Amino acid sequence: MxxxxxxxxxxxxxxxxxxxxxxxxxxxxxxxxxxxxxxxxxxxxxxxxxxxxxxxxxxxxxxxxxxxxxxxxxxxxxxxxxxxxxxxxxxxxxxxxEVLVADGGALLEGESHVDRIRDLGLEARLRAALVQLPLEQRQAVVLHHVEGFAFAEIAEIAHCSRSAAKVRAHRGYRRLRELLEVGEEA
Amino acid sequence: MSEDMDAMRRVLMVEAARSSPVARPWRRDALALLVVHGAMVVAALAVALWVLDHPPTLRPAWGSASTVLLATATLAGLISAVSLGRLARQFRTTSFAVGALAVSAHLAVFWGPSAPLLHDADCALAELAIAAIPATITVLTLRRFAYRFPRAVSGGMAAALTGLLVLDLTCPANGLLHAVLFHALPAALVLVAAVAARARGVSYSHVP
Structure with missing residues (x-):
């Protein structure tokens, strides 16, 4: 004991x-x-x-x-x-x-994810963009950026190598930027 | 929010008071699985020897090597299925490498031409029957913690190789085709079935 x-x-x-x-x-x-x-x-x-x-x-x-x-x-x-x-x-x-929508509801017929992001405020847009990422990338971004884990720890949590965790986060950040830029331009 | 948290806390406290941990330290899980696999091999050999009057087949020296390799791969597979962290990864690599070598050695022992006959299917049935109990118990054990594909493959492989080990010692037939069709193929089926069963099963706990 x-x-x-x-x-x-x-x-x-x-x-x-x-x-x-x-x-x-x-x-x-x-x-x-x-x-x-x-x-x-x-x-x-x-x-x-x-x-x-x-x-x-x-x-x-x-x-x-x-x-x-x-x-x-x-x-x-x-x-x-x-x-x-x-x-x-x-x-x-x-x-x-895998694809969850920001408010938990399904997308309407003919409505794209980009349409949805355009209509929201910054924080909500970020949230909406985040949920468009594949789960692995979403996990890496949230664990790294929000929870402050090091990549070695993310690797431990997600059962992958350190470099794979880095790549997932990098791709996630890049995709997020693209989604937000598209939302701003529109 | 705080009401949710309080309700959650109450549930946890009740569970903590009620339950003993369902996941034991991994060494006990490994030992329990080893006993099951070992008992199954001994029981199958006893049935072959005394009930079916089927003496162990004498093989050349490198035939014994395949038996040793199969036993080693089974042991490494069991340990990698239930152990933690780096140890699990090391044993997994070992078990996959030795397992591939063991199956190759087993097929090499049976090298030669053969015409598969209907009664050769006895070997396939024996493989499935011997591996069924270890595979079931391994899958039930693995449901106590988080699903991981490599872990499920290691456990399924260990169960499949148990049957192959018995056939390695007792099968009197010759011929590569026989070994592929009635030994290796059923073993692969056991492996796939064990992985599928684990993947579909509910995890009682998601601890790594």
């Missing part, structure tokens, strides 16, 4: 190790630190509030059920984001629908 302190000052890794070893109070602290951050990240990726809530819940349920696979020395933040991204990927795989 871990003798680690589970107070508010304890590191994420110490809290997770303590929870794995049976101290349930640590879970509540980890939940306080990460639930809303993960929900916000998933919301950015999907623009679907209900889905973001579901994936956040699934992430923490997975953490509870699979706590024995948390290895000492493993950094908690990339680990918990990896769980969230796995849950999201699994959900997308099942739904077989």
């Amino acid at each position: 871990s003798e680690t302190c589970v107070g508010a000052a304890a590191s994420d890794e110490a809290l997770m190790a303590a929870f794995r070893d049976g101290r349930q109070a640590a879970l509540s602290l980890l939940f306080d630190r990460y639930a809303s951050r993960i929900q916000a990240a998933i919301l950015r990726l999907t623009s679907d509030g209900a889905l973001a809530r579901d994936i956040t819940q699934t992430t923490f349920l997975s953490l509870v059920r699979g706590r024995a696979r948390y290895a000492d020395g493993c950094r908690f933040r990339p680990w918990v984001y990896a769980i969230a991204m796995n849950a999201l990927r699994d959900h997308m795989r099942r739904r077989k629908r």
